[in-house]
Amino acid sequence: MSNFVFVLDTNKQRLNPVHPGEARRLLNQGKAAVFRQYPFTIILKQEVKAEVRPLQLKIDPGSRTTGLAILNGSQVIWAAELTHRGQAIKDALLGRRQLRRARRNRKTRYRAPRFLNRARAEGWLAPSLMHRVKTTLTWVNRLCRYAPIAGISQELVRFDTQAIQNPEISGTEYQQGTLAGYEVREYLLEKWGRKCAYCKAKNTPLQIEHIQPRSKGGSDRVANLTLACEPCNGAKSNLPVQEFLSGKPDLLKCILAQAKAPLKDAAAVNSTRWALFKALKGTELPVTTGSGGQTKYNRTNLGLPKTHWLDAACVGKVEQLQILTTQPLLIRATGHGSRQMCGTNKYGFPTRHRSRVQIHKGFQTGDIVVATVTAGKKIGSYLGRVLCRASGSFDIATKTGRVAGISHKYCKPIHKKDGYAYAF
Template identity: 70%
Template sequence: MSVNYVLVLDTNKKPLTPCKPSRARSLLKAGKAAVFRRYPFTIILNKDVVDSPSSCQLKIDPGSKTTGLALVLNNAVIWAGELTHRGQQIKDALLRRRQFRRGRRHRKTRYRQARFLNRKRAYSWLAPSLNHRVQTTMTWVNRLTKFCPIDSIYQELVRFDTQKINNPEISGTEYQQGELHGYEVREYLLEKWNRKCAYCGAQNTPLEVEHIHPRSKGGSDRVSNLTLACHTCNQAKSDQDIKDFLCGKPDFLKRILSRAKASLKDAAAVNSTRWKLYNELKLTQVPVEMGSGGLTKFNRCRLNLPKTHWIDAACVGAVEILTLETLQPLLIKSTGHGIRQMCGTNKYGFPTRHRSKQQIHKGFKTGDIVKAFVTKGKKIGIYKGRVIVRASGSFDISTALGRVSGINHKYCIPLHRKDGYQYAF
């Protein structure tokens, strides 16, 4: 299976053209390079390179929960990653803290009264859970531009109308029935209804846009009144009201109506952060291009590619041809850097335990990625994963197969120091 290319630096830490893993292995075996970083895997040469490297394009598909990243070199995807955010965890933590403070206030314990109207927010202020999405994305943009020669950045932001570019005078019915007609709304409905028929649950079949409340009876074209149905169900429903069509299935009717009015929280999160991310990208001094979600899907369907976050990122912007040199993206999960609380509390906010101020034990910190070679005892074997440290020196290692406890620190070798992210393939 194809894997990501290896990022390369010269001895002065100047980014060079990424190379294939086989080429990187030969350089490491010959002693001409050394491992500089594990994630993303980067090697550093022991010589200076004068030649100008080939530039890559960094493409970004921002998402509410997962952001797709792709490096494209000569119309080929050579590196891909999927960054999973922790915005919901941040929101839950802030909500829990607010509930604790409110509870103490109403119990009349020693706690100051709430003060309002004394805080000012900047014009571009974003909620912490939303700002986190921008900051984590920018962390990886800066990291990739540091290790790879990037000459342009593409972000999925606004509608990129190829018809207007090809024919500026196009208008009327000719414009409405163009190649991108309906792509934006259809893509949203496919995601909202999980690419299934809303009435029978059929998958892998052509789906048609259907009005929940028929237009012949006053229904509108709003997205909240649209759903997806297979051809059979669409013909069977015809112009009936959904309450008449599903009169014998009250539970099913209630589920469809509730989903039709589902929260647009994820869409609102992307809309709230896209311009902030765009302005942050411009500060990198790298040219930034924009593309729309409809054009991204149009490119992906035209190239007959599966739908994933990193492939969507590779299809952002104007794409003529695209080859996949990698099929194994780096899965990046944001885990944070821990908490600063010195006192642990229970679910009611009462103190239950004390947290140590010291974070490093035996040279390791919780969150480091280590490899342990256990040579004796009941747990002989090789373990690789994130470590959970203790002052006693008996560590736990979280591996892909589960958590292994009681590993002595003497068996552990550090592979990647804690940076707030968890990695997998």
């Protein structure tokens, strides 16, 4: 049950995706050819007349991973999980800033720090956050080129679905609506790592627990809530956390610090959700929204496991789902390499020279190739990401490990470098 295959006609117009078995039959009979490897797309060699059914693209934005799902009515026919590289971008900018600060403080000419002469545009986002928006938009545009996407559904974390369904809802009825508790529970699960805060037990039913008991003046605010397994929750009862953990000062300090700290991932998603929403509006496709609580409510009612692509399929109003794929495409943003001409060590001193030439023997580091070696000690077939050298002796990173010393003569490219790595 792998992803359906995208199909283009002879004029490169989008047709309905087909089952992998049907795509295999068309390729074997010579009626189609491979147009693109990732996402896998075929192009027909003969003109056909077919009714094109509109598809819905659903997006579950995340701090580290974004879920993507394409639905044909209630059928999930294509799915992917897009892993961002926001932390890598942040670390690279931090290293650059530290290098420039060290250079400014050396015994060279004085370099005044520039703080007040850099204006930021309205709606500015840090590069590590803007990367999430642009990467997601890149894949939305790419999927729209290969599939007849007619609408987009995005999860907006704070979108109030209860007020939309019933504008007059208020008071206790609003607080105890259909989605009551789902937003808070999901937030706590992410914040506390889906494990008991006191014994660190995993894969066990967890209960929402007050760090400072309500009977001792504690509130219902999220900063006073944590997760505990049933034995720990019963043992703590209404004891203050300082008394319950009097013999474990390190654990007490850790819990109190984590309770006050905001959820970093949630802050990243909240910072980028409206920027992504505005970018999706620019595609001129109708965009609908749903909340994280509604997504979890749908997934729980349908009895589906917690994954990013299934969360994407459950975004918005969902009554039933038919899962026709269980092998989502795993996409990892790798970037396009470094523009540094001189490599430095951790102290900022130069250690090596970086060549301007990136293409060697027609290949570039990051290309996905098939190497069929017919002679020597490494006879066999290898599929993976190539690491190029000027000498023409390449390394190939396969699923089982890295194979060194493969001549460029045996390599055949199947997917050119595009800044992403792929797996299933």
